[in-house]
Amino acid sequence: MTDLLSNRTKALFAVLLYxxxxxxxxxxxxSRECNLLHSGDSITMERxxxxxxxxxxxxxxxxxxxxxAEGTYSVCYDSIDDVHLAGYDSEKTCxxxxxxxxxxxxxxxxxxxxxxxxxxxxxxxxPFQLNQSVTTSYAxxxxxxxxxxxxxxxxxxxxxxxxxxxxxxxxxxxxNTLRVYSxxxxxxxxxxxxCLNDSDNLKQVITERYQWFARGYRYPVLETVTSSTYxxxxxxxxxxxxxxxxxxxxxxxxxxxxxxIRLNDQLAAYGRGEDTGGSERDAEKRGGGNTNFSYExxxxxxxxxxxxxxxxxxxxxxxxxxxxxTIYHSDQQSSPAGTGYVMNIDCNGLRRGQYIIYIxxxxxxxxxxxxxx
Numbered sequence: 001m002t003d004l005l006s007n008r009t010k011a012l013f014a015v016l017l018y019x020x021x022x023x024x025x026x027x028x029x030x031s032r033e034c035n036l037l038h039s040g041d042s043i044t045m046e047r048x049x050x051x052x053x054x055x056x057x058x059x060x061x062x063x064x065x066x067x068x069a070e071g072t073y074s075v076c077y078d079s080i081d082d083v084h085l086a087g088y089d090s091e092k093t094c095x096x097x098x099x100x101x102x103x104x105x106x107x108x109x110x111x112x113x114x115x116x117x118x119x120x121x122x123x124x125x126x127p128f129q130l131n132q133s134v135t136t137s138y139a140x141x142x143x144x145x146x147x148x149x150x151x152x153x154x155x156x157x158x159x160x161x162x163x164x165x166x167x168x169x170x171x172x173x174x175x176n177t178l179r180v181y182s183x184x185x186x187x188x189x190x191x192x193x194x195c196l197n198d199s200d201n202l203k204q205v206i207t208e209r210y211q212w213f214a215r216g217y218r219y220p221v222l223e224t225v226t227s228s229t230y231x232x233x234x235x236x237x238x239x240x241x242x243x244x245x246x247x248x249x250x251x252x253x254x255x256x257x258x259x260x261i262r263l264n265d266q267l268a269a270y271g272r273g274e275d276t277g278g279s280e281r282d283a284e285k286r287g288g289g290n291t292n293f294s295y296e297x298x299x300x301x302x303x304x305x306x307x308x309x310x311x312x313x314x315x316x317x318x319x320x321x322x323x324x325x326t327i328y329h330s331d332q333q334s335s336p337a338g339t340g341y342v343m344n345i346d347c348n349g350l351r352r353g354q355y356i357i358y359i360x361x362x363x364x365x366x367x368x369x370x371x372x373x
Contacts, residue, residue: 005304028163028178028215030128035218037087037096037105039079041253043219046244047071052209052297052315055334056179058130060164062212064123065223069244101126106138114144115152120183122156133159144190153184154205156324164213168219172247174214174221176265182209182317185325204230204325206358208317216262217250228365233323233354235367295362297368304345304357304370310335317341319358320350328355347372 046069054062076088080095084106087094090111095118096103104120117140125134139153162179177329188203207227211220221244228238251259295308306318313336320329335341347355350372359366 027129028176028213030124030126030160030178030180030213032098032101032126034216034261035124035126035213036098037077037085038218038255039077039085040077041255042074043173043245043251043253045073045075046123046246047073048242048244050240050242050363053179054315056162056181058163060162060168060179062162062164062177062179063167065167065169066371067242067244093368096123101144102227113144115140115150121317122158124180125158128158128160128178128180131159131165132161133157139363148190151189152186154184155327156182156184157327158182166214168221168244169244174217174247175269176215177221178213178215180211180213180220182211183207183319183327183330184209185321185327187323187325202226202232202323204233204321204323204356206230206319206321206325208360214247216258217247218253218255219245219250219257221245221247221250226360226361226363226365228358230356230367232358233369238365240363247309273343293364293366295359295366297357299370302347302350302372305361306343306344306345306357308335309339310337310341310361312337314361316341316343317360318345319356319357320345321356322350322352332353 005196027088028363048067048069049306054060073090078086078088080086081101083097085096087096092108094108097106102122102127103124105117105123106120107114107116109115117138119137119139121138121140122134122136125132134254135155135157137153137155140151142150142152143149143196146213159181161176161181164177166174168174168178184205185208186207188205190203203226207225210224212222214221223244224240224242226238226240231234269322292311293308293314295306300304304320309317312314313334315332316335317332318330319327321327329345329347331343331345333341333343345357347370352372355370355372357368359368
């Protein structure tokens with residue numbers, strides 16, 4: 001009898017020890033094992049209505065429940081060799097490199113354009129965690145419509161800018177989600193004669209992307225993309241898209257690593273006495289994509305003053321970009337409804353020429369060209 005009680009005591013102690021060790025939620029660190037593209041995966045992506053990205057920082061709550069799907073498409077991944085992998089969807093084929101601890105894009109081919117990167121474009125640095133940042137450059141050459149030579153080069157800047165709770169629905173509340181924010185700037189030279197690709201006629205593209213990676217899921221659960229195109233710094237167009245890869249889709253993948261992580265986290269949550277049913281609703285709805293915004297840009301002695309008003313809460317991000325797509329200044333601030341907000345930008349030290357003041361307000365993009373003398 002004494003031995004039986006002793007054994008039960010030891011077993012109970014082991015369970016309590018396990019839950020005490022698991023008492024704090026594990027930090028979500030993106031890794032090769034858990035977040036690298038996996039050969040043989042075929043996932044269904046939903047196109048959804050665009051939504052503002054919300055707050056950054058640790059302890060954020062992103063409530064995207066109620067967003068509607070607008071269509072679906074599939075993405076498949078297959079190995080090419082030990083270090084390269086191909087991704088296919090209905091519009092293009094991409095070639096990825098898995099070298100150097102990072103996921104990189106080596107090139108792609110669509111119906112109109114084939115591109116090969118001599119210096120690959122960063123897709124995801126691994127490992128990656130909250131408050132970590134990285135900036136890299138890339139360059140490539142290709143052909144547009146089979147006979148127009150295209151040369152492209154630019155930079156990718158990534159920051160893991162937030163971690164917290166992502167709410168997708170009553171059933172899907174993902175408590176340990178890492179958000180990755182990236183800015184890709186691209187300068188494009190296009191000419192029928194490859195020898196003329198160094199002309200001054202340039203196009204520029206600025207793409208901002210938010211990706212939400214939930215712990216225990218290989219692919220981003222949610223993603224928003226805002227892309228603006230310029231012709232010699234004159235604004236041509238801006239597009240906004242959002243995509244979702246639901247947890248229920250990812251749980252169907254052959255992914256034993258993330259399946260085990262989800263199981264461990266669920267056990268730890270029970271140990272902390274948490275409700276895992278996903279009924280949480282403590283997120284504050286912050287300003288929609290149609291936030292009314294008015295602004296004025298003044299330039300004096302290469303000093304730029306941006307003054308603006310907003311009628312609802314807004315995340316305001318400002319960048320100064322040159323004709324080559326290089327970002328020389330980046331700043332952001334959160335602004336509740338109000339007037340007379342001011343952001344100051346010192347452009348002294350920049351080369352003479354034309355620059356774009358790029359302003360993103362909850363996904364809506366505004367542009368102003370300024371001279372630097």
